[in-house]
Amino acid sequence: MNIVVGQRWVSHTEPNLGLGIIIEITGRLIGVSFPAANDTRTYAKDNAPLSRIRYAIGDTVTNMDDESFIVSSVNEHSGLIRYQVHDADFNTFELQELELNCFVQFTTPRQRLISGQFGGNSAFNLRVETLNHINRLQQSTIAGLQGARVELLPHQNYIANEVSKRHAP
Numbered sequence: 446m447n448i449v450v451g452q453r454w455v456s457h458t459e460p461n462l463g464l465g466i467i468i469e470i471t472g473r474l475i476g477v478s479f480p481a482a483n484d485t486r487t488y489a490k491d492n493a494p495l496s497r498i499r500y501a502i503g504d505t506v507t508n509m510d511d512e513s514f515i516v517s518s519v520n521e522h523s524g525l526i527r528y529q530v531h532d533a534d535f536n537t538f539e540l541q542e543l544e545l546n547c548f549v550q551f552t553t554p555r556q557r558l559i560s561g562q563f564g565g566n567s568a569f570n571l572r573v574e575t576l577n578h579i580n581r582l583q584q585s586t587i588a589g590l591q592g593a594r595v596e597l598l599p600h601q602n603y604i605a606n607e608v609s610k611r612h613a614p
Contacts, residue, residue, distance in 0.1 A: 448467055448470055448490070449467065449470075449523065449524030450467050450468065451467060451542070451543055452466070452467045452497060452525060452526075452542065453497070453498045453543075454466075454477060454495040454496060454497055454498060455495065455496055455498055456479075456486070456494055456495055457494040461482070462479040462481060462484060462486075463479055463480070463481030463549055464479075464481070464498060464545060464546070464547045464548075465477040465478060465479045465495070466478045466479075466480070472490075473490050474487050474488070474489065475487070475490050475495075477495070479547070481547040498542075498545075499519070500519065502516050502518060503515065503516060506530065506540065506545060507545070508540060508544050508545065509545075509546055511546060513533075514532055514538065515530060515532075516528050516529070517529040517531055517537065525541065525542060525543075526541070526542045527542070528540045528541075
C-alpha cells in the first residue's frame with residue numbers, strides 16, 4: 446500500500462465521513478482529515494480500514510464547487526491521481542484528486558463495490574453461513590424457543606421432561 450500525502454481515501458468502518466485526505470504519515474501512523482465531517486482520524490498504517498478512491502473512465506465526479514464532470518482519462522504521478530474530465534459541454538479540464546468533493550458518500554452496495562469497499566472472503570463466508578443458518582431456522586417446525594436468550598440448565602430440562610410425560614401436564 447503506497448500512501449502519499451494528498452491522496453483521497455474512504456473509511457470502511459465510517460463511510461459517512463466522506464472522502465478523506467491523507468495529511469500526515471509518521472512511522473506506523475497515518476493521519477486522515479475528513480473535511481465533510483470536520484474530523485481527523487489517525488490509523489495504524491498496517492491495518493487501516495481505508496480504501497483508496499480511484500475513479501474509472503466514464504465515472505461522474507464532482508469538484509469542491511459541486512460541479513459534475515465525466516472522467517475521460519486517469520493519470521498517476523508521484524502517487525497522486527490527475528483526472529482528465531469533461532463537462533456537459535465537452536470542455537476538457539484536469540482535476541487533481543485533492544480537488545474532488547469531500548461530501549461524496551458510498552452507501553449503496555454498487556458504490557461500495559466500485560470504490561473497493563468490500564470485505565474479504567472471510568466476511569463473505571460469514572454472511573453465507575449466517576444466511577444458511579437463518580434459512581434452517583425458518584424451516585424448523587419448532588419455533589417456540591427460537592432466539593430465546595436463556596441458558597437451559599440440566600435440572601430444568603429434567604423437570605420439563607418429567608412434566609411433559611404426564612397425561613395432563
